[in-house]
Amino acid sequence: MKRANVLVPVVAIMLLGVPAYAYGDPSGGALFQILMPMLAALWAVWMIFANKVRRVVGRFVRRLRGGNIEPELTNPEGTAEEVAAPQ
8 A cells, every 4th residue: 555545544634623522631641541541451461361371481480490391280189080989
């Protein structure tokens, strides 16, 4: 796409006198209005992917220590067959 094909509509939209029905606080509120949504988005991403990040970091640390990459998940009471079958 040519630059002129994008530039002309963007300039036309910027030159239109559309009233803004909002208020931006000129006394430092702009910093808050920019940073808080960014922090909220980062927090949301962390909450969504935190478990996966922990697993990846844990796997990396185990690899650095020379341990087993995939830890075995064992039942402390024994295997499923041993727990289900009465003795």
